[in-house]
Amino acid sequence: MGDVSGDAAAGGTKATILPIPGRRNILITSALPYVNNVPHLGNIIGCVLSADVFARYCRLRGYNTIYICGTDEYGTATETKAMEEKCSPKEICDKYHAIHKEVYNWFGISFDEFGRTSSPQQTEVCQAIFGKLLVNNWLSENTMQQLYCDTCERFLADRLVEGICPTPGCEYDSARGDQCEKCGKLLNPTELKDPRCKVCQTTPRIRDTNHMFLELPLLRNKLEEYINKTSVAGSWSQNAIQATNAWLKEGLKPRCITRDLKWGVPVPLERFKDKVFYVWFDAPIGYVSITSCYTNEWEKWWKNPENVELFQFMGKDNVPFHTVMFPSTLLGTGEDWTLMKTISVTEYLNYEAGKFSKSKGVGVFGNDAKDTNIPVEVWRYYLLANRPEVSDTLFTWADLQAKLNGELLNNLGNFIHRVLSFIAKPLGQGYGSIIPDVSDADSHGLTLGLAEKVGKYVDQYMESMEKVKLKQGLKSAMAISTEGNIYLQTAQFWNLYKEDKPSCNLVMRTSAGLVYLLACLLEPFMPSFSQEVFKQLNIPVERHMSLCEEKGDIERAKQPWKILPSGHKIGTPEPLFKELKDEEVELYRDKFAGSQAQRIVRAEAEAEKLAAQLKSTNVSGSGKKQQAKSTGSKSKAAVEPEITITRLDIRVGLITKAQKHPDADSLYVEEIDVGESQPRTVVSGLVKYIPLEEMQNRKVCVLCNLKPAAMRGIKSQAMVLAASNSDHTKVELVEPPKDAIVGERIKFSGFEGEPDSVLNPKKKVWETLQVDLATNADLVACFKDIPFTTSAGICKVSSISSGSIR
Numbered sequence: 001m002g003d004v005s006g007d008a009a010a011g012g013t014k015a016t017i018l019p020i021p022g023r024r025n026i027l028i029t030s031a032l033p034y035v036n037n038v039p040h041l042g043n044i045i046g047c048v049l050s051a052d053v054f055a056r057y058c059r060l061r062g063y064n065t066i067y068i069c070g071t072d073e074y075g076t077a078t079e080t081k082a083m084e085e086k087c088s089p090k091e092i093c094d095k096y097h098a099i100h101k102e103v104y105n106w107f108g109i110s111f112d113e114f115g116r117t118s119s120p121q122q123t124e125v126c127q128a129i130f131g132k133l134l135v136n137n138w139l140s141e142n143t144m145q146q147l148y149c150d151t152c153e154r155f156l157a158d159r160l161v162e163g164i165c166p167t168p169g170c171e172y173d174s175a176r177g178d179q180c181e182k183c184g185k186l187l188n189p190t191e192l193k194d195p196r197c198k199v200c201q202t203t204p205r206i207r208d209t210n211h212m213f214l215e216l217p218l219l220r221n222k223l224e225e226y227i228n229k230t231s232v233a234g235s236w237s238q239n240a241i242q243a244t245n246a247w248l249k250e251g252l253k254p255r256c257i258t259r260d261l262k263w264g265v266p267v268p269l270e271r272f273k274d275k276v277f278y279v280w281f282d283a284p285i286g287y288v289s290i291t292s293c294y295t296n297e298w299e300k301w302w303k304n305p306e307n308v309e310l311f312q313f314m315g316k317d318n319v320p321f322h323t324v325m326f327p328s329t330l331l332g333t334g335e336d337w338t339l340m341k342t343i344s345v346t347e348y349l350n351y352e353a354g355k356f357s358k359s360k361g362v363g364v365f366g367n368d369a370k371d372t373n374i375p376v377e378v379w380r381y382y383l384l385a386n387r388p389e390v391s392d393t394l395f396t397w398a399d400l401q402a403k404l405n406g407e408l409l410n411n412l413g414n415f416i417h418r419v420l421s422f423i424a425k426p427l428g429q430g431y432g433s434i435i436p437d438v439s440d441a442d443s444h445g446l447t448l449g450l451a452e453k454v455g456k457y458v459d460q461y462m463e464s465m466e467k468v469k470l471k472q473g474l475k476s477a478m479a480i481s482t483e484g485n486i487y488l489q490t491a492q493f494w495n496l497y498k499e500d501k502p503s504c505n506l507v508m509r510t511s512a513g514l515v516y517l518l519a520c521l522l523e524p525f526m527p528s529f530s531q532e533v534f535k536q537l538n539i540p541v542e543r544h545m546s547l548c549e550e551k552g553d554i555e556r557a558k559q560p561w562k563i564l565p566s567g568h569k570i571g572t573p574e575p576l577f578k579e580l581k582d583e584e585v586e587l588y589r590d591k592f593a594g595s596q597a598q599r600i601v602r603a604e605a606e607a608e609k610l611a612a613q614l615k616s617t618n619v620s621g622s623g624k625k626q627q628a629k630s631t632g633s634k635s636k637a638a639v640e641p642e643i644t645i646t647r648l649d650i651r652v653g654l655i656t657k658a659q660k661h662p663d664a665d666s667l668y669v670e671e672i673d674v675g676e677s678q679p680r681t682v683v684s685g686l687v688k689y690i691p692l693e694e695m696q697n698r699k700v701c702v703l704c705n706l707k708p709a710a711m712r713g714i715k716s717q718a719m720v721l722a723a724s725n726s727d728h729t730k731v732e733l734v735e736p737p738k739d740a741i742v743g744e745r746i747k748f749s750g751f752e753g754e755p756d757s758v759l760n761p762k763k764k765v766w767e768t769l770q771v772d773l774a775t776n777a778d779l780v781a782c783f784k785d786i787p788f789t790t791s792a793g794i795c796k797v798s799s800i801s802s803g804s805i806r
């Protein structure tokens, strides 16, 4: 509970944390996210956020704690992605590592080190472990048969082979080496008829290749001894024990630990010089190597089982790698490694009706969350309150709204704000911001009753958190807020103030103590919220809060009137949460429906809808009652003209002035000359992608007949066209040639006709056509294969090929 009145505790400078004998030393890892995608909310709650809550809790308790994570970068998937994006695996990793880092940073994840597995340290640790396994005779060498491409001079990973599906009746001609996408059958690449290399299209041949195998059967006794002992001592969850037993029951087989790839940790044997370690072998070693990037004395954490407790967080699909494979690897070295004590496993978080899916782009992604107006503490609260601890849970916007408005706003936020704003009132109505002095609580039954309940909840909180039952911990903390509200209501402090000042003093000081206590207990869950509360309480950050046993903090928590000293002056109270309205929920549900790709297609229309809905009272005329759910095609009348590209009015425009939107960080407001008597005002969400100076005085392609829509208070009268890459991390303007005439219409060869004066949003003309707007391999902006053409030539982008234009 921190010394509110006393000395400044350690904060500020970040010294390297090492285990201290005799103290609780906690090493926390979360499963390393694979690098080639943007993480979605399911991934975030599944590992990094859960581990973060536990790490923050441990620090709060004064345990000596580090939290290690990073991106898992090696393997076929990265190589394949690099081929698709026509760059090197390293470039893919650099790019996505940065995206991951940014997303976790936004979520307030408190890593002590967030590293990557493609580091020299990884090679060093991985090769050293391999060396020990070899010397100890836990490895064997075996010959396998694999497809080899002579043209590319490489063995082909399963996914890099295509051919005819061998299944009778299917015979799909582009079945992948690992699976036929048409009939769904799992395949071995050597089973394909007429196999071909996906890269160069030539026919590969079968070639022998030697690989190293970890002899799990020989390690069985050591492994079972570890599992039996630790699953009890570390109270492994049922789902972890089940997944582990399922593996053991199937019988342990030798497992191949090498691969014919280039992107990986090299196998340190002359005859294996073209091979690397298989990713399941090297990925968990990443925990160790990333720690070695954190401190040279990493062995004090990792080879110190007597003094260090290892807690690992992951999704359920990762369990056997952490309970069977990784311990076997470490046990096989014969060294004294810190093995996992407690495993925390999450099931799946499902999205509205379906599963979150990275490959299909379904759900809310880490980078989407920050684009909503919903603050990070709300996201964290919702995900943690909904943490899939024992079974799958469901993410729904309606539920998020209910939890925000009901639990955060009406319960927690309301309690804190009521207390602080009453104390802040001037003398005569309140306390002039000063925490009052109190005589004693002994005679005040109501307060004693409250203290008893709070004490119980604090104990429950501690008990749950120690067992990594985060959801229960959160519930116990929130129950204190509920008790606080009941206490305020029962005490009727506004009457007491006039009738029984001493009792009122006690009630307010006790309640202020609860506010502080809540900020402490909830810090692991919502650090940004707690910071705000501490600010409003006027308690400087360096007087760090804690829940340390030895400092007596826990005992003090049970006498809440003793938490804050009398005479302390609080800061300025402000509401902590904002209501989420029905129309916003409707909007988000629409915005995040379907896959990420479909969403990009619809994004512009959505932005318009958002503006129109939020400003519905200002929108005049026929579009007044725009229905969010309108389906368009349903009511298509027979007379509706054909949707062709000529219905769009795309013109060459000149940006005469560009500036940032006064009320939205992501938007520019431009004045664009499109050949009319007055320039048009256009709002574009390009701040993240294009520097302001590059917007000035530039020729652009402008869609001029969209229905005007207000965007954060400014009416946008057109849309600047830009291309974006597949994951929308890069956006570039579609540029007409220098000599194109301002105001001239963009033409598409073979299409003639006048544009609509204003596109009717209900007919989805733009949305329908937009799907076929893209840049080609030569960076030319096209409708299908037809270039955007001006009197001075075609329109291009600077670097994005196959980018969607909107």
Ligand SMILES: [Zn+2]
Pocket: 165, 166, 167, 170, 171, 172, 175, 180, 181, 182, 183, 184, 185
């Ligand atoms: Zn098939």
Ligand SMILES: [Zn+2]
Pocket: 149, 150, 151, 152, 153, 197, 198, 199, 200, 201, 202
């Ligand atoms: Zn090839």
